Amino acid sequence: MDWMIVITFIAQTIRISVPYTLAAVGATFSERGGVVNIALEGILLNGAFACALATHYTGNPWLGVLAAVVGGVATALIHAVVTITFKAEQIVSGLAINLFAAGATRFFLKVIFGSSSNSGRIAGMPEWAIPVLRDIPIVSTIFSSPLILAAVVVVAASQLTLFKTVFGLRLRSVGEHPEAADSLGVNVTAMRYAGVLASGALAGLGGAWLAMDQHSFTDGMSSGRGYIALAAMIVGKWNPLGAAGACLLFGAAESLQMQLQGGNVPTQFIQMIPYVATIAVLAGFIGRSVPPAADGVPYQKERH
């Protein structure tokens, strides 16, 4: 086998994995804090739209990235208010936000860009070609775009934040046993807000990648990635590093599927890999993945 093919394959895998990784790592913050976040799909979409919109009007891709993060946080804020403050059903809220994002982005796509399918072409992120690094395969891919590099940094920083800092400990305690955390003086509400908003910021950044990578916003461009990110987070056992590993694995499957297009292997069966893997991991067929104890349970302070 030609080395070039392998290197191209790995580079493609990394690029495909960027939005998955950002959204999946973000989700670990939300869920470690005890809030199930199915709204990832909608956050990705809103982030991508905000990015395209801001870049379109300012011509500055960095402002586009900023707008994506703001858009992601704003979308996550809806989820936080509904599920933490009003203690409403977290899964339904997430689904409603996904429906809202799909409708609202298409609504404004028509109103602002006069098209039901895509925005105009936007400026992309600068392509980096750093001397020396650009000559090393794979490393060159990581350093080719600020957003890829950001994703790598996010994974490492998130792992450290969740498991080596006071903030991380408090966030996890709120997701495992909010009553105990509360009795020790941890502000459950504030911690959960922080977790959900962090996931919004990161998934929003993932949305920026989508828009930048295609140089435009296209209708429904998240196309299920939020759900794959959710799957990756579960397969990665609610850890940023594990989630990133799962994202690379799923990205490799997708990359393989592109290579095999038109061949004899039906691509649909490769498409199934992430979903089948998630079910298998949850059931304990391959390792075992256990969610935080209070994941999905609204915190109701005892009233006396």
Added chain:
Amino acid sequence: MNQDGTDHGALSEARTSAQARTALLLRLTGAVGVPVIALAAAFGVGALFIAAIGQDPGYVYAKLFRGTFGDFYGFGQVLFKATPLIFSGLAVALAFKAGLFNIGAEGQLYVGGFCVAWVGFTLTGLPGLVLVPLCVLAGALGGAAWGIIPGYLKARFGTHEVINTIMLNFIAIALTGYLVTNVYIVPETIHTPRIAPQAEIPRLEQFWPVFKGSPVNVSLFLALAVAALVYLFLWRTKHGFELRAVGLNPWAAEYGGVNVASGIVTAMALSGALAGLVGVDFVLGYKYYYEQGFSAGIGFMGIAVALLGRNHPLGVVLAALLFGALSYGGLVINSVVPKELVEILQAIVIVAVIVGTNLFGALAVSLKKRSLE
């Protein structure tokens, strides 16, 4: 002494019946009030969106209403849009009653829909009177098979049905996609071959010409009959009672002699079967073949319909009509505002219902406490 005792009895009796009346009143207020407020909230926020793009909300809403409930053609379209939502809403509601959250109706209806078509284009030698019921049965069985998987995984391994049903949705889409593009191929399309002509079920316009032009078909009556059956099953049979007991408190149900594990599998199978019937409407009554991606979210919308309908079959039928009206209404107003407005409205209705239900629940609890003091 005796006199005192009797008085106390009468007093507490009067108090109990007053409490019962208050409880019933509260329940009714919640059942009607929350959806009404949710709708008002949605239309209120929707008005902001309409105004933001420089249109008149009053004009748009009037157009939406006239186009849906204003004449028989529009109403026929609403009924057409409502039919699959009744099935998927019932599917989600039945699972909810057993304490299960079936997000997998979307996948179940794809599998069910494919099975409907497969029987329809394979057993072409059978007369219509045999073939149509077989197709319906196949849809229910296909959906049930897909529903049993997460039910079994939950009963056997304790894994949460929400994640498993989400994953199974995508697997179902890939699987049916494979069948349509690799096995039962019609070149240049993403649909199966056409079903036998005798498997096609009539449209209502054939009996009532006022519905002319609307694809609403007799599967609407199947949906209404199934809604009645779900009601009878849940509230008038022992199995239905057991499922509701599992939903209310699985530990108490287990203690009371109910097999919770088999209850979970049964509920998911029935829920899947109901979702699978969506295929009857689309395949036998509308397109006459299975088409990849035909649902476009009917399974997910079923969640909204069940929530708004408070998981009661009658509520589900009414909520399906409302969501059907919104989804056809989007097409009516599309010339003035983008039809995606209705998706925004639907999302707001969902959020308002879950927030409202919670707030109302808290209010009801505090009122009850006060009346006990």
